[in-house]
C-alpha cells in the first residue's frame with residue numbers, strides 16, 4: 001500500500017497525481033507543515049531533511065520510505081505502471097523523459113525558493129543566506145544519517161548515486177560546509193576521492 005505524507009499544494013502533488021493517473025490505491029496523510037512539527041524527531045525519522053513529501057510503500061517485498069518527489073515518481077513508474085506514462089528504459093525517449101524530470105525539480109523551480117524569500121518583508125541578502133545555509137545543513141544531516149551504517153549510499157557497493165552525491169559534496173566541501181561536522185560524510189567523501197576514476201573525472 002502506498003502512503004503519501006502530504007501538504008496541499010506542495011510537491012506531494014507529484015506522486016499523488018501520478019497515482020491518480022495510474023488508478024493506484026493510495027493513502028494520503030496530511031501533515032502539519034509548521035517548522036515546529038517538521039523539526040520533531042517523529043518527522044525527522046522519516047524525512048531527515050524535514051521536508052515534504054514523504055512516501056512509504058508497505059508492500060512486503062518492496063518496503064521503502066522515500067523523501068524525494070522525483071524518486072517517488074520513478075519508483076511508482078518502475079513498480080506499478082506496467083509501461084504506462086513513460087518510455088521504455090534505455091531508449092532515447094527515456095533519456096529525454098529523465099531529463100525533463102530532473103530539469104523540473106533541479107533547474108526550473110529551485111530558484112523559486114530564493115525568489116520567495118526575497119519578496120518577504122524584512123528580508124534581504126542576509127536572511128536569504130541564512131535560510132540557504134540552514135536548508136543545506138538540514139539536507140546534509142540526511143546524508144550523514146544515511147551513511148551511519150554503510151560505506152556508500154546504497155550499502156557496501158559503490159554505485160551511480162554516489163557519483164551524483166560525490167560531486168555535490170565536493171562543491172559543499174569547497175564552500176567549507178563540511179568542516180568539523182558530518183564525520184560519516186567526510187569519510188565517505190574521502191572514500192570517493194580515493195577512486196582513481198574520481199580523480200580522472202575531476203581532471204578531465
Ligand SMILES: N[C@@H](CCC(=O)N[C@@H](CS)C(=O)NCC(=O)O)C(=O)O
Nearest residue numbers: 010011051052053067068069070105
Ligand atoms: N527536492 C525535494 C524538495 C522538497 C521540498 O523542498 N519540499 C518543500 C514543500 S514543496 C518543503 O518541504 N519546504 C520546506 C522547507 O524547505 O523547509 C522534492 O522534490 O521532494
